[in-house]
Amino acid sequence: MKITCQRESLTNAFALAASIAPARSPKEILQNVKVTAAGGKLTLTATDMEVGIRLELEDGVEIEVEGTALLPVQRTMAILRESNDETISMETDDSGIRVRGSRSKYRLPGNDPDEFPAVAGFDENKYHVLPTRLFREMVKRTVFATDPESSRYALGGVLLELEEATVTAVGTDGRRLARMEGVGESVGGHQTTGSTTIVPTRAIQLMERALSDKDETVDVAARSNDLLLRTSRAVIYSRLVEGRYPNWRQVLPQREGAIQLDMTVGPLFAALRQAAIVTDHESRGIDFTFADGTLKLEASTAEIGESQIELPIAYDGESITLTMDHRYLADFCKVLDNETNFIMEIESGSSPALLTTDDGYGYVIMPMARDR
Structure with missing residues (x-):
């Protein structure tokens, strides 16, 4: 792999991917971001095995040689943030990864990219299309009321109920409850069933962070054990919280x-x-x-x-x-x-x-x- 990128756009993309990689893990390989250069764009993937991201970067990218590399999160992030260069080049060889600026050179160890876990893409034909602004408001207005530390019920996440044209997000810790409703569009008859589509608090916050102001809509697909979110530049995968959500409608006073x-x-x-x-x-x-x-x-x-x-x-x-x-x-x-x-x-x-x-x-x- 041999690439040249605008440093600022690469830093922003890498920081988002790196926020999902675990700071500590028995699987050291997860403390990397996988970078794939192919088809005129970079694809950055990261995962902690509970949440994963696939992020595409096309603007400001020049690919001389296609290929794949694993970039250690901590060192790469430090290089990108401390550099004053407009562009950064990266090249892999048998000894690792070389990172260059106009007046700086680094060599980082290279692990085998083939050992990095696969991160799910968005291949669904059933999903909901939501206005980006609505999704952001749903997260902002409910996530604070969740209880990530609770072992009671499944309060450590936001419940998403996606029906034909109605979308509802609910967060509660048992002492207060927040509910936000809005209008979305079901594609292919997509809808959630029951009260088990509970997205972990951290995961749904990362999803909100991944949204761009340029995106008018976002696609959301709920499956039996996980949820996928797609924007114009990223796909984020999250496992769902196990268990059933309390009957929140009984809590709303009537x-x-x-x-x-x-x-x-x-x-x-x-x-x-x-x-x-x-x-x-x-x-x-x-x-x-x-x-x-x-x-x-x-x-x-x-x-x-x-x-x-x-x-x-x-x-x-x-x-x-x-x-x-x-x-x-x-x-x-x-x-x-x-x-x-x-x-x-x-x-x-x-x-x-x-x-x-x-x-x-x-x-x-x-x-x-x-x-x-």
């Missing part, structure tokens, strides 16, 4: 006569941050009291102090006090713009709060027991 309050993210988030100043890791609960046209946020921690913040709201009904973990409400605010309007639905101090936007986002927060 109640008549609940109080629905029109609110805006910015003012609520500002009041929440002020009230949370006197909280700590042990005392995370904030009392939200709705009454007399005011939302009163109150927090109290013995060794820190007390806070009381008021926010005008359009509610003059019976007083209701709901205690919530301020971090969970903050997470909701962080994934939305400050100008976003939403509905906060409450019923009593012992019932969950439901927050919804008009673009298909719903978020449930379970109440905490009040200390006072």
Whole structure:
């Protein structure tokens, strides 16, 4: 193999592939990125045996001799990042890999590329086409609510439900639940079945990172044990979390006569941050009291102090006090713009709060027991 590449584009592609390679592994060969030069483009593949990527790079690539090489992640990444050269050349021979800049030369050991595990391509004829913006929002608005450390149920990932024209993503850790719905297109009758299409938290974050602003759509194919995502330049493969997801629809409150309050993210988030100043890791609960046209946020921690913040709201009904973990409400605010309007639905101090936007986002927060 003998190639010359624009350093910046190669660095960006290599960094994405390298993010999947494990930092430590009993299989040392996985700590490499496989580079294949053929057909006028480079194909970079990496895997940790749970997640894999095939990434194509065509712009700024000149191939003199086609071939394949394994590039050690840590050293190659350091070379690419520290170099100031516009172009980098790489050449393999019997002794390894030579990497050259205009004023730099490196020789790296070469392992046998044939020993590197194969990474799945996208050969499906049944899949869903989703707007890239929607997929990004689905990940952003649900992944924070997952629990990668949990051994309970299958909470360590995002559930994807792909039906004919409806796509739904759900994340929960048992104390709060985030759900995002949108519109997609089924190709070849593709749809998921049951509640087992659970994409690991880390894998779906990597998928979101692989999306380019140039891509208007992304293809998603769910299979029995894994999921494939295809963009214009990459295919990412991920095994699914084993197990069945909890029945999340039972968690979403379906109640008549609940109080629905029109609110805006910015003012609520500002009041929440002020009230949370006197909280700590042990005392995370904030009392939200709705009454007399005011939302009163109150927090109290013995060794820190007390806070009381008021926010005008359009509610003059019976007083209701709901205690919530301020971090969970903050997470909701962080994934939305400050100008976003939403509905906060409450019923009593012992019932969950439901927050919804008009673009298909719903978020449930379970109440905490009040200390006072």
